[in-house]
Amino acid sequence: MRGLPVASALDSAQMASFERVVDRQAQRLVRSLTSIFLDEQLAADAVQDAFIQLYKHWGEVTAKGDPDPWLYRVAVNRASDYRRALTRASRLFQRLVKTAPADPVCVDWVPRAEFMSMLSQLPTRQRTAAALYYEADLSVAEIARVMEISEGAVNSHLHRARMALRKILEAT
Known part of the structure; x- marks a missing residue:
């Protein structure tokens, strides 16, 4: 589709780094969003979307440093969108x-x-x-x-x- 970014495949080192972020942050992020929005399913959906966005923008996000703050911001924004x-x-x-x-x-x-x-x-x-x-x-x-x-x-x-x-x- 025109106007939508296409995710490029990550090399093996990038994929390993991405997987470490997922392993380290997924449960913590779901728990945090569940505490904020009082809805575990909404939190899980928002976290999944945030990880998809992180994968798509991995190079750009990690070039700026630690991806965790970016990941949390995207997840909270997605959850807010879902709640609205x-x-x-x-x-x-x-x-x-x-x-x-x-x-x-x-x-x-x-x-x-x-x-x-x-x-x-x-x-x-x-x-x-x-x-x-x-x-x-x-x-x-x-x-x-x-x-x-x-x-x-x-x-x-x-x-x-x-x-x-x-x-x-x-x-x-």
Whole structure:
């Protein structure tokens, strides 16, 4: 893909150094992030992503010195990104509950994977509008510009998406 860096293979010495960092930091980093975010799975996912980024940028990162501070910063940032996404998904379901007609469904929190699965069941325009609204926190006006449709059409797509998500949620 254009614009994405391609990871170059590490030579054997670099690979050995990388593996030492993984061995030394993986569990410690997961424990640290779990303490910060109170979610071990989120922490493990963030750490895995951080190690992937470290591998991709090994030469550049190690040229500046110890990779540990960089690794921690990337892992914390990834975990923060994941937490924000989960919060947005939770807000979506809170809005569904508030805007739904009779028989409200009580939802405190839905795992991101489940939310993404539900979102994937929507038609493309509804899914796009909902993702931009709930995931990217764009306003209706901003979504209209992105999708090149009127604000009324955005509101219509969002309403239909909410109703479809509510039905999916009730069926589970």
